[in-house]
Amino acid sequence: MKTKNKMFWLLQIIILTIICIVGCDGNDNQPNMEYIYPLAIGNSWQYEKTYKLNFDSLATKYGLSDTTYYSSGLVEIVNYEVIFDTLEVFNLKSTINEEGNISVGYEYYNNIDNALFDYGYTSPKMITPKTEQKYSYIMFRNKRFNNVREVLNWVKKRCSNNEFSREDSINYDPVKSLEYPLKKGKQWIFRTEPWGMDKKVLGWEKVDVAAGKFDCWKIQFLYTDEDWNIEIIFYDYISEKGFVKRIVKINGLNCYDENGEFLGYVDTIEETILIDYEIK
Numbered sequence: 001m002k003t004k005n006k007m008f009w010l011l012q013i014i015i016l017t018i019i020c021i022v023g024c025d026g027n028d029n030q031p032n033m034e035y036i037y038p039l040a041i042g043n044s045w046q047y048e049k050t051y052k053l054n055f056d057s058l059a060t061k062y063g064l065s066d067t068t069y070y071s072s073g074l075v076e077i078v079n080y081e082v083i084f085d086t087l088e089v090f091n092l093k094s095t096i097n098e099e100g101n102i103s104v105g106y107e108y109y110n111n112i113d114n115a116l117f118d119y120g121y122t123s124p125k126m127i128t129p130k131t132e133q134k135y136s137y138i139m140f141r142n143k144r145f146n147n148v149r150e151v152l153n154w155v156k157k158r159c160s161n162n163e164f165s166r167e168d169s170i171n172y173d174p175v176k177s178l179e180y181p182l183k184k185g186k187q188w189i190f191r192t193e194p195w196g197m198d199k200k201v202l203g204w205e206k207v208d209v210a211a212g213k214f215d216c217w218k219i220q221f222l223y224t225d226e227d228w229n230i231e232i233i234f235y236d237y238i239s240e241k242g243f244v245k246r247i248v249k250i251n252g253l254n255c256y257d258e259n260g261e262f263l264g265y266v267d268t269i270e271e272t273i274l275i276d277y278e279i280k
Contacts, residue, residue, distance in 0.1 A: 031215045033204055034181050035240040037116045038279050039090045039109060044076035045242055046276040048210070052269045053148060059255055059264025063134045071098045072275075083108065089119050109177070116178035136258040138266075140250070141231075148268055151253060155232055178238070182217045196224030207237050207244055210275040214239035241279055246272040 051069040079091040089108040096103045108119040138145040145151045178199075179188040187200040202218045214237075221234035231252060237245035248270040255263040 030204055033183075033215060033217065033240075036111050036180055037109070037178060037238070038240065038242050039077060039111060040280045041077050041080055041090070042278070042280040043242070044074065044278045045274055046211075047073045047075070047272050048275050049073070049270065049272045051152075054267045054269070055255075056265045059266060062257075062263045064255065064263065064266070069099075071096070073097065083119065087119060111180075114180045115176045116180075117174040118177045119174045134257075135255040135263055137256055139254040139256065141228075148253060148266060151250060152248065152268060152270060155234075155248070155250060178219075182219075182238070187222075190221070195228075198222045198224070202235075205237065207239070209245060209273040211244070211273075211277055214241060214244050214274075216244050241277055242274075244274045246270075 049071045051071070053067045055064045055066055074095045076093050076095075077090050078093045080088065081091055082088055087110075089110045092107045092109060094105045094107065096105070105121060107121040110117055110119070138148055138151055140151050143154075145154070175191050176188060177190075179186060182201055184201055184203045187198050190197045190199045198221075200220050200222055202220055205216055205218050207214050207216045216237040216239045219236045219238060221232075221236075223229050223232070231250065233247070233249040233251075235245075235247045236243065248268075250268045253266045253268065255266055257263055
């Protein structure tokens with residue numbers, strides 16, 4: 001009798017273990033995540049950006065100190081128009097407030113053939129405050145920059161398929177910003193020039209920001225040069241309501257003074273979050 005009872009309870013434990021394993025599978029709990037980016041005239045999104053500089057111990061000895069900056073921006077779809085006589089696109093107007101300085105730019109997107117295509121921009125402005133620190137220049141990837149802001153803008157413009165030196169860039173060969181349907185593990189070619197880059201869906205996450213709680217796809221920018229993926233960490237969080245959050249980290253920037261003396265390293269962390277939105 002005792003043997004039968006032991007077998008019975010052993011069988012119950014096995015069944016409960018199987019139920020737990022199956023029930024705890026993240027895929028079973030995943031909400032409906034089949035959607036495309038919400039493009040419609042009148043849609044708008046408000047964002048806040050936090051930009052942090054973290055210096056190492058050597059740099060702090062030279063008087064460099066950790067600093068945090070803040071800025072904000074409004075993105076609104078203002079028009080549906082035709083460019084190059086044939087391409088139908090949505091015009092996304094960006095109004096940026098950098099420490100009281102207001103600037104405006106435009107970007108062009110559309111959902112076509114199971115993908116969100118980026119057709120470029122005119123007069124773009126980055127939501128990245130200027131920095132004032134006691135260094136003369138920055139070295140990154142064997143390239144010289146006047147400050148950390150230039151490094152970040154250079155990296156992000158490259159990610160957007162745009163030339164660093166140009167203020168206007170309409171892409172004759174548009175880049176595929178998203179490929180539908182979005183699902184865990186999906187990876188596609190984002191760009192090939194001036195260097196190779198893919199995008200990959202890592203999975204879905206619940207993201208809590210000022211605008212609310214969202215079920216988001218977490219998408220990583222991946223360089224074909226693996227060293228870049230160590231130095232630059234770039235994630236977007238996309239929901240059915242649009243772009244919710246972005247994290248950009250750049251590690252190990254070299255700081256120098258006017259005499260070329262090495263001062264130390266600085267890491268940058270930029271986080272953009274959605275604070276309000278309106279979807280028609």
